[in-house]
Amino acid sequence: MEKLFEIKNLNMYYPVTDGILGNIKGYVYALNNVNIDIYKNEILGLVGESGSGKSTFGNCILKLITPTSGEIFFEGENILTKKKNQLKTFRKNTQLIFQNPYMSLNPRMKIYDILKEPFIVNGIKNKKEIEEKIKKIVSLIGMQDEILSRYPHEFSGGQRQRIAIARAIILKPQFIVADEPVSALDVSIQAQIINLLTDLKQHLNLTMLFISHDLSIIKYISDRVAVMYLGEIVELAEKNEFFANHKHPYSQALFDAVPVISDDKKHSKTILKGDLPLPNNPPSGCKFHTRCPYAMDKCKTENPELKELAPNHSVKCFLFEK
Numbered sequence: 001m002e003k004l005f006e007i008k009n010l011n012m013y014y015p016v017t018d019g020i021l022g023n024i025k026g027y028v029y030a031l032n033n034v035n036i037d038i039y040k041n042e043i044l045g046l047v048g049e050s051g052s053g054k055s056t057f058g059n060c061i062l063k064l065i066t067p068t069s070g071e072i073f074f075e076g077e078n079i080l081t082k083k084k085n086q087l088k089t090f091r092k093n094t095q096l097i098f099q100n101p102y103m104s105l106n107p108r109m110k111i112y113d114i115l116k117e118p119f120i121v122n123g124i125k126n127k128k129e130i131e132e133k134i135k136k137i138v139s140l141i142g143m144q145d146e147i148l149s150r151y152p153h154e155f156s157g158g159q160r161q162r163i164a165i166a167r168a169i170i171l172k173p174q175f176i177v178a179d180e181p182v183s184a185l186d187v188s189i190q191a192q193i194i195n196l197l198t199d200l201k202q203h204l205n206l207t208m209l210f211i212s213h214d215l216s217i218i219k220y221i222s223d224r225v226a227v228m229y230l231g232e233i234v235e236l237a238e239k240n241e242f243f244a245n246h247k248h249p250y251s252q253a254l255f256d257a258v259p260v261i262s263d264d265k266k267h268s269k270t271i272l273k274g275d276l277p278l279p280n281n282p283p284s285g286c287k288f289h290t291r292c293p294y295a296m297d298k299c300k301t302e303n304p305e306l307k308e309l310a311p312n313h314s315v316k317c318f319l320f321e322k
């Protein structure tokens with residue numbers, strides 16, 4: 001498999017200041033030593049609780065925010081060492097689909113102008129070419145040309161997310177970060193958007209980082225799954241292997257927290273104790289030890305490495321170290 005991204009030792013620490021003098025009094029540790037590759041044409045599902053660092057990771061690899069340290073190679077080139085004017089091709093080739101379609105479309109612009117914007121930003125001025133591409137993309141997202149003269153408020157949440165997706169893919173990017181793209185939508189609409197994204201992935205040979213807290217959506221859409229806890233990847237596996245054979249206690253807890261229907265009652269057998277610790281004061285050792293039912297003494301002082309347990313299956317836990 002060919003790599004599109006190689007991400008090495010990625011750290012993102014946000015300084016916390018005291019407000020008056022601006023003195024740094026600590027850091028929020030959003031990402032801690034993340035190492036992962038993203039392969040061409042795959043959908044990598046990134047799952048974890050809210051606040052685990054998933055969106056920060058997506059924003060870092062798009063270079064929408066600059067990480068504290070580490071390296072991010074896109075097609076073999078380190079995007080973190082590039083200047084703004086050297087990132088034009090990267091910007092065109094990478095896009096973000098936001099969680100909230102209500103916020104991501106300018107309410108004062110007609111859909112035609114919203115879809116025209118990426119061409120203008122990238123210096124493409126040929127009117128005929130723009131018009132043809134806009135009409136093609138509208139058909140690709142299953143909508144009619146008549147939407148082009150309307151405004152975002154005239155559409156439902158699902159339709160707006162289709163339009164936001166159209167804008168993201170109109171210049172045929174290689175890579176998309178889809179950050180919880182269906183979590184603001186009705187359940188009845190979610191499947192339509194997920195199906196649209198999988199169709200587009202096939203049609204346009206897209207590579208995607210799909211961020212979600214919902215394991216059922218991750219199962220449906222992903223080729224591989226990465227689990228993130230307090231800014232660290234704790235398990236990484238091919239999708240079928242992950243869903244059949246997940247190992248990390250946090251992955252187990254995520255599965256156990258999914259409600260199941262049994263004897264006409266909805267119940268869950270959550271083994272997660274307490275809340276996600278604050279990232280400005282993460283636990284020592286293994287960051288999951290404060291909530292882990294299997295924690296040992298050494299888990300409080302030593303942080304295990306993400307190690308390959310089997311081909312294409314890595315886990316960060318002392319329980320599985322050989």
Ligand code: SF4
Nearest residue numbers: 286289292299317318
């Ligand atoms: S290293 Fe220890 S605390 Fe961390 S997940 Fe494994 S058993 Fe639990």
